[in-house]
Amino acid sequence: MDKKIVIETTPENDRRTVAEREYQIKNIWNHHQEMIRRAAVGQKPKDIAAALGVTTATVGNVIYSELGKKAIAALQAEMNTRVVDVGRRIREIAPDAIDLIDKVVNYHKLNPEEKVALNGEIPDIKTRISTSLDILDRAGHGAVKKVAGVIAHGVMTKSDIEEIKRRGRMSLDRAEEIEEATIEVVNNNSDSGGNENER
Numbered sequence: 001m002d003k004k005i006v007i008e009t010t011p012e013n014d015r016r017t018v019a020e021r022e023y024q025i026k027n028i029w030n031h032h033q034e035m036i037r038r039a040a041v042g043q044k045p046k047d048i049a050a051a052l053g054v055t056t057a058t059v060g061n062v063i064y065s066e067l068g069k070k071a072i073a074a075l076q077a078e079m080n081t082r083v084v085d086v087g088r089r090i091r092e093i094a095p096d097a098i099d100l101i102d103k104v105v106n107y108h109k110l111n112p113e114e115k116v117a118l119n120g121e122i123p124d125i126k127t128r129i130s131t132s133l134d135i136l137d138r139a140g141h142g143a144v145k146k147v148a149g150v151i152a153h154g155v156m157t158k159s160d161i162e163e164i165k166r167r168g169r170m171s172l173d174r175a176e177e178i179e180e181a182t183i184e185v186v187n188n189n190s191d192s193g194g195n196e197n198e199r
Contacts, residue, residue, distance in 0.1 A: 040075035097132035
């Protein structure tokens with residue numbers, strides 16, 4: 001039988017320096033915070049464990065603890081607030097984006113002072129129009145997107161076409177047979193002597 005030796009670590013026999021112990025505590029705390037951050041954005045415990053090089057059980061202990069749950073809830077609430085703030089700000093500046101696009105599109109209608117003001121601004125007009133279009137897109141007024149389909153072309157011989165027609169006729173004949181059989185069964189049931197409750 002192998003004997004196991006257990007050495008208890010006490011402040012007296014722990015040879016690590018205070019700085020080393022503090023570093024380990026900070027390292028553990030940082031790992032726990034990273035687990036909580038990743039869980040708050042929806043990453044699964046298995047994926048968090050793989051990314052951080054720890055066990056799934058360790059991740060579960062951290063994120064499902066009372067402190068972990070509270071920290072995750074607080075982070076998610078903060079993220080939701082930021083999303084709302086960004087959305088509100090985009091809606092606020094969307095009218096300015098529309099005005100700029102209107103000025104650029106209708107440049108020929110502007111008076112000379114407006115033209116000078118429009119061209120003399122920094123950043124240049126291309127950057128501003130690009131930014132304005134991005135803002136409109138984020139505000140839900142994006143450009144119409146074209147959906148491209150792929151059409152496959154092939155060469156068929158006359159016999160290929162005849163075979164396709166033959167199969168189509170066979171399918172149609174089979175469908176008519178099924179329909180006739182269904183009608184016949186329905187008619188036989190209705191002719192079989194009335195209601196089952198009367199028997």
